Amino acid sequence: MHAGTGVVICPKNDILVAQSQGPPAKSGIPTYRVQIINRSPTGKSIWNIHLSCGWFSSAKLIDPNTFKRLKYDDCLVNGGKPLRAGSVISFTYYTTFEYPLSVSSVEC
Template sequence: MVSSMTFVVFSLLIIVGLIFTNVLAVNLYETSSISRTATSVSSHLDENCGKSTVQINQSPTDPLPSGIPTYTVEIVNTCVTDCAISNIHVACGMFSSATLINPNIFMRLSENDCLVNGGNPISSGGVISFKYANTFSYPLSVSSVVCN
């Protein structure tokens, strides 16, 4: 009888110990999850507005009837909060096109300096797109922006 009672008490102690260990592990996991989330959110908040939130995508499209290659460019404000970005300047080399591009959309101001959207703001998630024709594609990268 004593030995069965000892076994029951010992078993209860093990069960209580396992429950306590499990609760402790869950609390540690929740704390570490909160820490990771806070780090993730704060690092994202640092990038709410800036050059890194403007993405330039460029892809080849069907050539002109004359055979000159054409390219489609999309300039996207990837900011997830309500932030408009204006005065977007793009490093664009000696950009030129065999087809006319609306200068209010994309215009070369000088060597290696092109202005997007006439300097006007692009809202969060906004996209400016245009096509150009040239024998080669130009490397395009954001050089400066103004956050509104």
């Protein structure tokens, strides 16, 4: 008899979220560059990557297939699709302050 749902829980720290402040936009709004990296030591693809993101918003639209706030404190990376080991998703957002972003859940 097989127990479980078939979903494998991966360590959240297999995903690294790095942020840095970029040059201000022409309008003077600060910019922040985000890189989301799959650093799985076993080479696994990771999907359904959700980040804690508060009320994340950006003055310039971010492709929702790259990064999208679903509700308060829940943002989805890469449209939920797999991010291969060693791969990076990156985007820049425009706002007056840096949002704290941290991994809340992943699947592999």
